[in-house]
Amino acid sequence: MTSNNYPTLPPPEKDLNESEEAKRYYSASQFQLIWWRFKKRRIAKIGALVLIIMALSGLFAEFFGPYTGTTRVSESVLVAPQIPRFCNSEGCTLRPFVPSTISKRNPETLRMETKVDPSVRRDIYFFVEGEPYELLGFFPMNTHLFGVEEGTIHIFGTDSLGRDLYTRTLIATRTSLSIGIIGVIIAFILALIIGGAAGYFGGWIDYVIQRLTEIVRVIPVIPLYMGLAAAFPKEWSSSQVYFAMTLILALVGWPTLARRIRGKLLSLRGEDYVIAANLAGASPSRIIGRHLLPAFSSYIIVDLVISFPYMLLSETALSFVGLGLRPPTVSWGVLLQDAQTVRAIEQAPWLFIPALFVVVAVLSFTVLGDGLRDAADPYQV
Amino acid sequence: MVKFLIKRTLGMVVTMFFVSIMIFVIMELPPGDYAERWAFRKFSGTGAQITEADLDNIRANFGLDRPAPERYLTWIKDIVLHGDFGQAFAFQTSVNNVIGQKIWLTLAILFSTLIITYTISIPVGMYAAVRQNSVEDHALTIFSYLGFALPNFLLALVLLYIMTTYFGTSVGGLFSPEYADEPWSKGKVLDLLSHLIIPAIILAWSATAFQLQTVRATMLDELNTLSVTAARARGVAEWKLLIKYPARLAINPVISTMGFDANRIFSELPIVALVLGLPELGGLLLKSYLDLDMYVAGAILLILTFMIVFMNFLSDILLAFLDPRVKLIEG
Numbered sequence: 001m002t003s004n005n006y007p008t009l010p011p012p013e014k015d016l017n018e019s020e021e022a023k024r025y026y027s028a029s030q031f032q033l034i035w036w037r038f039k040k041r042r043i044a045k046i047g048a049l050v051l052i053i054m055a056l057s058g059l060f061a062e063f064f065g066p067y068t069g070t071t072r073v074s075e076s077v078l079v080a081p082q083i084p085r086f087c088n089s090e091g092c093t094l095r096p097f098v099p100s101t102i103s104k105r106n107p108e109t110l111r112m113e114t115k116v117d118p119s120v121r122r123d124i125y126f127f128v129e130g131e132p133y134e135l136l137g138f139f140p141m142n143t144h145l146f147g148v149e150e151g152t153i154h155i156f157g158t159d160s161l162g163r164d165l166y167t168r169t170l171i172a173t174r175t176s177l178s179i180g181i182i183g184v185i186i187a188f189i190l191a192l193i194i195g196g197a198a199g200y201f202g203g204w205i206d207y208v209i210q211r212l213t214e215i216v217r218v219i220p221v222i223p224l225y226m227g228l229a230a231a232f233p234k235e236w237s238s239s240q241v242y243f244a245m246t247l248i249l250a251l252v253g254w255p256t257l258a259r260r261i262r263g264k265l266l267s268l269r270g271e272d273y274v275i276a277a278n279l280a281g282a283s284p285s286r287i288i289g290r291h292l293l294p295a296f297s298s299y300i301i302v303d304l305v306i307s308f309p310y311m312l313l314s315e316t317a318l319s320f321v322g323l324g325l326r327p328p329t330v331s332w333g334v335l336l337q338d339a340q341t342v343r344a345i346e347q348a349p350w351l352f353i354p355a356l357f358v359v360v361a362v363l364s365f366t367v368l369g370d371g372l373r374d375a376a377d378p379y380q381v
Numbered sequence: 382m383v384k385f386l387i388k389r390t391l392g393m394v395v396t397m398f399f400v401s402i403m404i405f406v407i408m409e410l411p412p413g414d415y416a417e418r419w420a421f422r423k424f425s426g427t428g429a430q431i432t433e434a435d436l437d438n439i440r441a442n443f444g445l446d447r448p449a450p451e452r453y454l455t456w457i458k459d460i461v462l463h464g465d466f467g468q469a470f471a472f473q474t475s476v477n478n479v480i481g482q483k484i485w486l487t488l489a490i491l492f493s494t495l496i497i498t499y500t501i502s503i504p505v506g507m508y509a510a511v512r513q514n515s516v517e518d519h520a521l522t523i524f525s526y527l528g529f530a531l532p533n534f535l536l537a538l539v540l541l542y543i544m545t546t547y548f549g550t551s552v553g554g555l556f557s558p559e560y561a562d563e564p565w566s567k568g569k570v571l572d573l574l575s576h577l578i579i580p581a582i583i584l585a586w587s588a589t590a591f592q593l594q595t596v597r598a599t600m601l602d603e604l605n606t607l608s609v610t611a612a613r614a615r616g617v618a619e620w621k622l623l624i625k626y627p628a629r630l631a632i633n634p635v636i637s638t639m640g641f642d643a644n645r646i647f648s649e650l651p652i653v654a655l656v657l658g659l660p661e662l663g664g665l666l667l668k669s670y671l672d673l674d675m676y677v678a679g680a681i682l683l684i685l686t687f688m689i690v691f692m693n694f695l696s697d698i699l700l701a702f703l704d705p706r707v708k709l710i711e712g
Contacts, residue, residue: 215399218640218693219686220647223666224407227678230670231410313532317652320534321667340656342541349542355535362530 034298037375044371047364054361058174062133065167066147069330071131073152073162075102080114081157081165081350084124097121098153111347122148157350159338168330169354175331177361179242180311183249184304187257187311190250195258196288199265206262213255222317225252229323238329245324249311260303264296298376306369309362316358332358385701393694400686405453408679416440456679466680469669476680479665484684486661487650489573491688493581494646495639498588503635506596507628510604521593528590534652537583541656580657584649588642595634603627629703636700640693647685 028036038044057064082098100120106113128147135141147153156165198209216224225248232244265288268274277287293300312332318324319333320340327334332354338344339351416439420431440446459465466476509518531539603609604627612622650663658664662681669677 212399215396215403218396218644218689219400219403219682220644220650220689222648223651223663223682223685226651226667226670227404227407227682228410230673230678231407231412233412309529317532317534317649321652321655323667323670336535339538342538342545345538345542346545352538352542355538358532358535359527359530363526366526366529 030298034372034375038371041371041374043367044375047366047368047371050360050364051368054173054357054364055177057170058177060135061167061170061174063135063141063143064145065164065170066128066130066144066153067164067167068131068133069163069167069171070328071163073158075162076152076154076158077162078114078160078348079152079154079158079162080116080348082152082154084155088121089119095123097123098148098155100151101154120151122151122153124148124153156353157348159335159351160348165335165350165353168335169332169357172330172332172335172354173357173361175242175325175329176312176315176333176358179246179249179315179325179331180308182246183253183311183315184308186246186250187253187307188300188304190254191257191261194254195261196265198258199262200269200284200288200292202266202269206266209258209262213258217255221252222314225314226318226321226323229318238326241325242329245315245318248318248324249314252314253307253310257303257307260299264299265292268292268295302369302372302376305365305372308369309365312358312362312365382701386698389694389697393690396690397687400690401457401683402453404679404682404686405449405456407682408675409449411673411675416445460680460683466683467676469674469677476677479677480662480680480684483660483662483665486573486659487663487685488688489577490580490584490650490659490661491643491646493577494584494588495642497581497585498592498642499635501585502589502592503596503632506593507600507623507631509593510597510600510627510631511623513601518597521597525590525594528587528593531586532652533583533586533649534656536586537580537653537656540579540583580653580659583653583657584646587649588645591645592635592638592642595638596631599634600627600631603630633700633704636696636703639696639699640689643689643692647689 025033062068079101082101084096084098086092086094086096088097088099100117100122102115102117104113104115105111124146125148126146127143128149129142130144130147132140132142154164154166156169159165159168194209194213198206228248228251229245232241236244269292274287274291277291282290315324315331316333316336319326319331320336322337325331325334335351335354336358339348339355345352416436420436420439437446445452456467459467464477466480468474469476469479505521509521512518606626608626609622612626613619617625647663650661651667652663653659654661654664655667662685666678666681666685669675669681
């Protein structure tokens with residue numbers, strides 16, 4: 001990477017004679033350039049779009065879901081997903097509907113079995129009034145995007161307590177993404193302090209920090225932090241556990257970020273403008289914050305995006321084994337606890353749906369991170 | 382070479398010292414102390430009344446009344462000098478008894494996973510690099526993305542589900558029921574090997590995806606070097622020159638990350654073990670965390686980390702053999 005951040009080189013792929021184009025290019029800010037480069041990457045854009053949809057549906061989970069996710073309905077325990085359709089034996093309509101469904105215990109196998117009656121239509125209506133909830137935690141509402149007037153609608157099925165899996169998955173999306181975001185932010189702050197100190201001061205401080213980081217990195221990550229999670233007192237409230245989990249995720253994530261920040265700072269701290277700032281009497285934190293960080297802010301953003309999937313996967317793994325978030329908090333990992341054994345999945349394969357969300361989210365973050373990384377250095381030929 | 386070996390061995394000892402301190406801190410973290418949990422385990426359900434004096438007795442018995450640094454020293458001294466890892470209260474026996482032969486099972490899983498990872502990722506990664514931008518190459522890139530996005534324990538569940546629904550076989554555990562409590566014999570070893578394949582493939586999943594990309598990237602760099610062009614100009618057969626120049630160098634980054642692979646595998650092991658019901662250290666670690674049986678947990682963490690540190694040591698030595706420049710740089 002060059003330390004020269006001025007667009008002095010003509011863009012190789014553009015014709016210089018096209019003056020309008022060239023002018024636009026020369027006067028563009030760094031982030032505009034990044035955006036133009038990023039726009040060309042189709043897969044990365046799809047990843048970003050998927051993530052935006054996930055974030056929005058998580059944020060407004062109670063609106064997009066027909067229920068609130070905590071209501072238990074005893075007659076619809078372990079109901080298989082009801083797929084909306086337009087036709088049954090009596091013909092087709094424009095209004096989608098789900099067949100009437102009820103779950104009964106099979107007296108021989110003692111399993112819950114879903115009885116579907118395709119002749120009874122449960123018409124789907126949009127913007128229906130249903131269970132009251134608080135949008136974003138503030139605005140009391142009772143309008144849901146869709147719902148049925150009689151009977152039930154569970155497009156992802158229900159869990160063993162008769163709760164709507166679709167709504168719960170959306171709520172879990174909110175929890176998992178938000179815990180990831182907070183985790184990334186805390187990891188970033190930690191990395192900034194530790195990696196910043198190592199990279200800016202160098203010398204023995206750098207040496208000690210490097211050795212300590214190496215030692216932390218040698219212990220297997222998940223088992224190490226499982227130990228911390230196991231230490232959460234049982235009587236902690238779910239919000240206490242939530243914040244403790246963000247700390248653990250931050251601990252999982254900081255070493256990689258710190259190493260990147262250190263490397264960048266080490267390569268930049270000999271630059272003239274840093275020495276000038278130093279001579280002018282600027283404090284280390286000011287030099288790092290005002291002069292050095294902006295020089296590689298785009299890289300930091302990329303690193304944050306790339307470290308996100310690790311947070312999601314760690315949270316899912318820890319909660320899955322019962323050492324992370326606990327019910328009544330709902331996250332992808334907590335939902336997947338119900339699908340821990342083959343027997344459970346055999347009986348109710350739809351309990352595995354949250355895993356698809358994990359995979360899609362991680363994939364989206366990965367392709368988005370790759371796209372951003374390629375776009376992050378717009379002056380690179 | 383001797384100097385190099387001594388330096389690496391010393392480094393290993395220093396690392397393990399700091400690691401053991403960190404692990405001791407984690408063992409001390411859970412609220413309440415060992416004596417209370419021990420007493421609760423031992424007397425719960427018996428109706429016996431536990432008084433503060435009883436607890437103090439237990440504390441004195443285990444030496445819990447002494448300050449933490451002193452306890453750390455006794456703990457580590459017993460491990461280093463006598464190989465004694467302390468008491469496992471959930472099992473009412475010594476940690477050594479609980480861990481016992483599970484160490485060998487864990488090593489068996491580690492090595493079979495590593496073997497699968499390398500036998501797949503090295504040749505396939507090289508192939509992808511040679512056929513860059515072909516359909517196979519793109520397919521392998523997609524596989525690598527999936528290897529990261531689909532965590533091993535979810536893959537394990539998917540495989541188990543497919544196996545039980547479509548093939549009607551169970552793949553859990555490491556031994557068939559008839560061998561589980563038998564002494565070691567030839568039949569039992571073969572039985573173990575046949576059961577090892579599934580967990581090893583599952584654990585190798587993400588490591589393979591990762592190493593495949595590493596091999597591919599290094600191979601691509603090496604394919605563009607002048608030595609390859611010169612060999613081609615001399616008329617050396619394509620497969621011969623591939624083996625002679627780029628392939629030799631492309632395995633270096635794989636070897637230098639052997640410890641990292643071991644770390645990744647052990648990181649995923651407890652969760653995969655839970656899903657597959659494997660009787661090895663990872664699953665036991667998880668169980669002891671849930672029981673807050675911290676002496677067992679600490680011992681397992683220490684053993685797993687030691688295996689990783691040792692793999693790092695091995696990979697350093699191997700690398701020094703394969704690429705003598707390493708020794709020169711590090712002196």
